[in-house]
Amino acid sequence: MARVFVDGRAVEAAIAVRQAVQADGHEVEFVESVRELEGRLGGAAEVALVLTGPPGESRAAAMRGLFETEIPRPPVLGLTEETQPDARRQLARSFDLDEALALPVDPDEVRVVLQTHLDRYDLQRQTGIIGRTEAVREILERVHMIAPVMSTVLLTGESGTGKELVARAFHRLSPRRARAFIAVNCAALPESLLESELFGHEKGAFTGATSLRRGMFELADGGTLLLDEIAEMPLPTQTRLLRVLESRRFMRVGGDHEIQVSVRVVAATNRDLRQAVETGEFRRDLYYRLNVLNVHVPPLRDRRRDIPVLIRRFISEFSRQHDREFRGLAPEALQILLDYDWPGNVRELRNLIESMVVLAPGSVIRPEDIPPEIRSGGVSLVPSPAHIAPVVDAGAGSIPSSPQLAFVFRTLVD
Ligand SMILES: Nc1ncnc2c1ncn2[C@@H]1O[C@H](COP(=O)(O)OP(=O)(O)OP(=O)(O)O)[C@@H](O)[C@H]1O
Ligand SMILES: [Mg+2]
Structure with a gap:
């Protein structure tokens, strides 16, 4: 359940919003000003925003102050007389709103849009994946949908785009969250070491194997295993991995019995795996096996x-x-x-x-x-x-005023 603050000055709209939102079990409070809102929240980090009509400079400054306290921030939705979707999008963007809805209030639209943004906010808080673009929204949605299942996921994207963060999000949002999340960098080890890292080895399996060692597949049992830089995995290891993905069974290096595990595998790469398949560096069947579900993280530019x-x-x-x-x-x-x-x-x-x-x-x-x-x-x-506007705090960069913006409300999740 969320606490939803509604600008109480546009009475008719406020009441319509309250009815719609309360029907979903949320708690609604009317507020008349930014100050009142701040007071009501007792100066807590989580603050709500109210705007009616064109904001003056002082209100814009207060708004900036509120915006700066929390990232991700709770959803801020606006209501506007503007009927054109494009114009509303523009308006939302210039006021840094999550969305601007058209007046008169459509209760179903308000409920659906509010819930969508609340869910997204919750996902951002749980995963630490920050962003305002459609690309990030899509990633969050896919993570949300795919996380609960066991399917193997392939994460692609340039270096530094956040693949590991996304892999951890898959783990955190899954029923496996209480068990281990383990990341193995497939590029860091030569073939023999990588095999023993992944699958473990028995005592005496090779010179230097003085004791039994469990591999990452065993340690990640019940949890999630990230195979990072999968494109660099040597071909023989790829063959073994394919078999494990198909049966969830494997033998330790030098072992003579199979071990069964329940491991969710997430593979990541900053290379074009399809191309690696074409050049023979990567097994085609493994590529198809990994690519069941693909999440691409686009470059920041x-x-x-x-x-x-x-x-x-x-x-x-x-x-x-x-x-x-x-x-x-x-x-x-x-x-x-x-x-x-x-x-x-x-x-x-x-x-x-x-x-x-x-x-x-x-x-x-x-x-x-x-x-x-x-x-x-x-x-x-x-x-x-x-x-x-929301970033600067050097006195410049005021928020543009808009006569169409009638009404804004902001929500907080407890
Ligand atoms: N959307 C995001 N929100 C917040 N932090 C992010 C986001 N994306 C990436 N980061 C941060 O950027 C850094 C790099 O991300 P990460 O290690 O996940 O990238 P990567 O794609 O795995 O890179 P590489 O291919 O080099 O391994 C991390 O500190 C991560 O927390
Ligand atoms: Mg990484």
């Missing part, structure tokens, strides 16, 4: 709208960790980070934010705090005002 929320998340994480007071990013600095191409994807962004949090002399990251190679790189992209 193809989902730049995720950059601002990721930045905020990392700033808050690292300023806490390094005990530094950080207020945010100057708009020009954000612009540079939006324009950059991020060949190292989210990992590169995360590392950069950590170093800037440690090294920047002030409490706001300025363009001159960004390393020159990033300042000069990248293409130019025109961001929408919403890209800037």
Whole structure:
């Protein structure tokens, strides 16, 4: 059940929303101002937002303050007189809303849309997968759908895009969560060692095998095994893996009896596996076996709208960790980070934010705090005002006003 804060000033709409939302068992509270809302929440980190009509600068500032406290943040939905879907999307984007719905209130639409966003919020909190783009939403939805089953999953995507994070999400959202999650890097070991790493070995199986050793398949029994950099797995090991995937049985190296396990396998690669199949480096049958369910994590440069929320998340994480007071990013600095191409994807962004949090002399990251190679790189992209507004805290970047925006409510999950 969620606590839903509704702007009480647009009375008719507010009542319609309350009826719709209460029918789903949520608790509804009316609020009249940002301040009232803050007071009602007792200055807690989780705050609600209310907007009616065009926000003035002070309200915009309050809004920014509220937005900055929490990532992922609870859903914020708006109601508007605007009837064109495209225009509503634009409106939602410029006010940094999750969605803007059309007036008059359609109770079923409100319920469905609210539930969708609440579910997504919950998933983001559980998995730590942050993002505002359709690409991230799709990943979350697929994880949600596929996590409970046993099927093997293939995760593809460039280095640093978040494949391991997604693999962990599969584990966390599955009935296996209480058991082990184990990651094996298939590129890190030569063939013989990799086999014994995965399947274990009996005492005396080879020179140096002085005692019995259980492999990762055994240790991950009941849980999840991530086979990272699967494209680098030697062909003989691929053959053994295929058999294990088909029967969930295997023998330890040097062993003479089969061991049965229940392991959910997630394989990840930053290479094009199909191409590896064509060149004979990867077994075709194993590829088909792994590729039953594929989740692709796109590069950061193809989902730049995720950059601002990721930045905020990392700033808050690292300023806490390094005990530094950080207020945010100057708009020009954000612009540079939006324009950059991020060949190292989210990992590169995360590392950069950590170093800037440690090294920047002030409490706001300025363009001159960004390393020159990033300042000069990248293409130019025109961001929408919403890209800037919630991130900056250097006095600039006000939220644009909109006469159409009648009503906004924000929800909180207990
Ligand atoms: N959507 C996201 N939200 C929050 N953090 C993210 C997100 N995507 C990636 N990260 C963070 O970025 C870093 C790199 O992610 P991860 O290790 O999962 O990438 P990877 O795809 O496995 O990379 P590689 O191919 O190099 O192994 C991690 O610290 C991860 O927590
Ligand atoms: Mg990885």
